[in-house]
Amino acid sequence: MRRLMAHPATLDAAVHHLQKRRTERDNLAFCRVLARLAVRSLHHELVLYPKPGLVSRVDNGSHTDMNALTFLRSLFSLRHYFYQIAVAGLEAAPFHRLQTLAISAEQRMLRATGGINTHRGAIFALGMLCAATACCRARRMPLQPQVIRATLLIQWGDALARHSIAGAGEQPHLPSSHGQRVAAQYAVGGAREEGALGFPAVFEVALPQLQATLAQGRDWTCASIDALFALMAHLSDTNVYHRGGAAGASLVRARSAAFLAAGGSARDGWQQQALDCHHAFVAQRLSPGGAADLLAAACLLHQVGLLDGERG
Numbered sequence: 001m002r003r004l005m006a007h008p009a010t011l012d013a014a015v016h017h018l019q020k021r022r023t024e025r026d027n028l029a030f031c032r033v034l035a036r037l038a039v040r041s042l043h044h045e046l047v048l049y050p051k052p053g054l055v056s057r058v059d060n061g062s063h064t065d066m067n068a069l070t071f072l073r074s075l076f077s078l079r080h081y082f083y084q085i086a087v088a089g090l091e092a093a094p095f096h097r098l099q100t101l102a103i104s105a106e107q108r109m110l111r112a113t114g115g116i117n118t119h120r121g122a123i124f125a126l127g128m129l130c131a132a133t134a135c136c137r138a139r140r141m142p143l144q145p146q147v148i149r150a151t152l153l154i155q156w157g158d159a160l161a162r163h164s165i166a167g168a169g170e171q172p173h174l175p176s177s178h179g180q181r182v183a184a185q186y187a188v189g190g191a192r193e194e195g196a197l198g199f200p201a202v203f204e205v206a207l208p209q210l211q212a213t214l215a216q217g218r219d220w221t222c223a224s225i226d227a228l229f230a231l232m233a234h235l236s237d238t239n240v241y242h243r244g245g246a247a248g249a250s251l252v253r254a255r256s257a258a259f260l261a262a263g264g265s266a267r268d269g270w271q272q273q274a275l276d277c278h279h280a281f282v283a284q285r286l287s288p289g290g291a292a293d294l295l296a297a298a299c300l301l302h303q304v305g306l307l308d309g310e311r312g
């Protein structure tokens with residue numbers, strides 16, 4: 001100690017070193033919390049009911065090859081991924097590193113589910129949002145939605161735009177995905193375009209709807225239902241086009257818009273209306289899986305905003 005006192009520069013360096021270590025430890029702890037919130041948001045989406053055409057604990061919706069257990073296995077396989085991509089976001093890692101993490105998460109998901117695609121859209125959307133949120137945290141910026149969106153676009157916007165344009169041509173040895181095939185056939189955007197634009201459906205549709213319903217004093221289930229219907233009314237969901245073509249997509253939009261126009265979850269008996277919609281989608285094998293993923297993304301951002309509020 002006497003030696004340190006004799007050399008204030010050494011003391012400064014030691015304090016600086018300790019502070020840096022502490023910030024690193026705090027940031028890693030934040031990434032663990034963020035990863036837990038991502039998994040919790042996906043779990044919340046899974047258990048929400050009635051959810052038109054989608055899998056829940058009550059039934060398998062329009063799906064014959066997956067159930068709630070398949071989704072739980074998938075979720076369990078993703079818990080390290082959200083932490084890893086958040087840590088990569090802390091240091092604003094280049095897009096190709098995020099992509100490597102996402103591709104191996106997709107492979108783990110497929111192993112966990114026996115080859116069924118449960119969460120590909122979520123791996124992309126929640127993964128990018130975890131990276132952007134952690135990037136804001138490392139720079140001590142407020143964890144508010146518009147700040148996170150701007151950070152995502154400044155940091156990875158160009159790469160996301162290239163990823164969106166590249167599409168099938170980028171990996172000619174691989175079969176094109178449902179999303180790519182449908183996007184070309186119906187001239188609709190899909191997940192890649194949604195990412196390249198900074199997830200407008202999440203920031204401009206789902207999150208405002210979620211928060212508006214909460215502000216009206218209704219609970220988290222009502223808020224999530226309204227946000228899901230707002231997404232279904234708005235989104236070009238390639239999963240819906242893949243299963244139902246343009247007619248299926250029109251039906252999903254029209255039924256969802258009608259639910260909201262009738263008052264959404266503010267209306268008495270909304271559960272029966274949502275259930276009727278569920279049965280109509282199941283009858284036509286329609287499954288708005290893209291909207292389900294983006295609902296979880298909006299829930300994640302809402303929770304992150306609450307964390308920021310606690311930080312003061």
Ligand SMILES: CC(C)(COP(=O)(O)OP(=O)(O)OC[C@H]1O[C@@H](n2cnc3c(N)ncnc32)[C@H](O[C@H]2O[C@H](COP(=O)(O)OP(=O)(O)OP(=O)(O)O)[C@@H](O)[C@H]2O)[C@@H]1O)[C@@H](O)C(=O)NCCC(=O)NCCS
Nearest residue numbers: 102117118120121177178179190191194236237238289290
């Ligand atoms: C970036 C990718 C996500 C690119 O995806 P791509 O455009 O190539 O399309 P898909 O592989 O089809 O996956 C896109 C998934 O995204 C969801 N989604 C759909 N529409 C939208 C939208 N407008 N906005 C956002 N997200 C959207 C959707 O996910 C849900 O659907 C899943 C089921 O889909 P699928 O298997 O096609 O359908 P089934 O009904 O099961 O088919 P069958 O029964 O007939 O067999 C469901 O589970 C939800 O998750 C789409 O599936 C990505 O693929 C990519 O590039 N990955 C590599 C990693 C990477 O580079 N990441 C970037 C850095 S993080």
Ligand SMILES: Nc1ncnc2[nH]cnc12
Nearest residue numbers: 046054055118289292293
């Ligand atoms: N609950 C769900 N059912 C079907 N597909 C989905 N994709 C994401 N969540 C889903």
